[in-house]
Amino acid sequence: MIKKIFISLIVAGTLSGCSFLDVTPDKAGNATIYHMDQLDGLMGDYSLYNSYMYLWSDNLFYSDDVEVSPYFYSKVKNNDTYLVATWDRDFVENGGTVDACSRDGSFGKLFNFNTVLEYLDKVEQTTPEMKEQVRGEALFGRAYYHFFALVNYCKYDMSAPGIGYKDNTNPPPTGVPARQTVEYTVGRIRDDIAAAKEALTKANRTKFEIKRNFRITLPTVYAFEARLELYLGNYDAAFTAADNALKAYNVLVDFKNDPMYERTKVLTVNVLDAEGNPTGETIDYHEMTQLMNEGDEAFTKYEEMYLPHRTDLYFANKGISMSESLYNLFDRDNDARWLYFYNNNYLVCKEAAFSSNGFDVEEQANLKEWERHTYLRFANSYSSGKFFILGPTTAEMYLIRAECYARKGETAMAKNDLVTLRKTRFMNDASASDIDGTLQDVLDERRREFAGILRFYDLKRLNFGDNANITVTKKRHSDVQDFNSPVIDVTLKPDDSFYAVPIPATELMLMGWEQNE
Secondary structure, eight states: OOOOEEEOOOOOOOOOOOOOTOOOTTTTTTSSBHHHHHHHHHHGGGGGGTTTOTTHHHHHHTTTTTTHHHHHHHHHOHHHHHHHEEEEEEEHSSSSSTTTTTTTTTHHHHHHHHHHHHHTTSSSOOOHHHHHHHHHHHHHHHHHHHHHHHHHSOOOOOTSSSOOOOSSOOOTTTOOOOOOHHHHHHHHHHHHHHHHHHHHHTTTSSSSOOOTTTTTTTTHHHHHHHHHHHHHTOHHHHHHHHHHHHHHHOOOGGGGGGGGGGGGEEEEEEETTTSSSSEEEEEEEEEOHHHHHHHHHHHOTTTBBSSEEEEOOOGGTTOEEEEEHHHHSOTTTTTIIIIIIIIIOOOHHHHHTTTTTTTEEOOOTTOGGGGGGGOSSSTTTTTTTTEEOOBBHHHHHHHHHHHHHHHHTTTHHHHHHHHHHHTTBBHHHHHHHHOOOOOOHHHHHHHHHHHHTTHHHHHHHHOOOOOOOOOOOEEEEETTTEEEEEEEEEEEEEEEEEOOOOOOHHHHHHHHOOOOO
């Protein structure tokens, strides 16, 4: 018997975008900046670390943690998602929807931090401590967003073109930094990190504060430094920074015992036979309704984050499935991350909505088990978007420290950090402890923990820094406009030039830079 799934449910979304250098020279809007309190207010704006324009979300599509199969493309006709997920260079460069260089992406954010730094000595002062706090926060922010752009748009080669260093608020053409080299950009990032540490220490901002976790403290800087040095392969420096961050703040959330994370059945889909009659079987869609309805509030209250920085994935809505390789990495009986964040059947329910007749489950050979599920955690159910954690977390610091231990051959210490983390991620301690401390164990745990968002960063550093030789293969129609065209394999090779993401063409015109090749 051929079975069908049918439901009448429509999910829709919208897009917007803007140029990353399209910023006003009026540094304070309609207000005049004259007092340190105003600069303090600027640094206390939570939206500084809200990346509404999909910062790094395009990298999520490139990785081997997610999949957009030809079947789903032909079903929902989400061209943008499909073209980005299958590395269509022309679309990424010229399509206009994937623009991590936008005002709310990487470079646009730098305007805020540079404004503060330019005004520090010009405004009416309050206390020396406040001035140093504001200085430290602005230096951190400038370094932080340069790093995101570096990973996104530069090759993993210190002599390759970098992204320069935007250290002023001048508009184009005078305000456009020369690309110079990756080594130059890295050096400037490190300089700002060191200066931020010094300023925050002078300001006595050396302890993490959960109630003001959107304000930068010394542990926040250490956590970011650990991510930077891990990416660059400087494992001793990464270890020291991660260890310092954890000594200052090491909270892990046992979310499986938190009532906010309770899973509820949102939707039941009837399974129909070929004639459209109910078979008596159903498929349930689950989500953590209370948590998702909290939106930003739940995100900012999540106690593992040194910095509650998020990116939206509204442009793909919720409709991007996990990959087979990630699916197979989970202990699906005991890993709470699978049970809470992935095992939801959202895509099976959603895809049925886009066909008036449902679709034949047994008939669709490409509808694999992992393609039924997408990552759902922090989100705004009202807009159908979802949030990914971009800011450094205590979980990331445990994993960085564990990786550094493993690379030194100290597998017992690596295992200790892994088990500490996993005891808050698994349904029982026995399952949590069922791991060794090898480097591969750590890298697998990173994939399970980070839901794809850091996987492009990992693929890049592992392939180019470790010669890991990881090839990512996906499938697409040979003609993406023709659903009947043959399905072919496309690959992201270990040394692929796509690891330096094409810069949007409109931005190149403003900057006068040459395109990544």
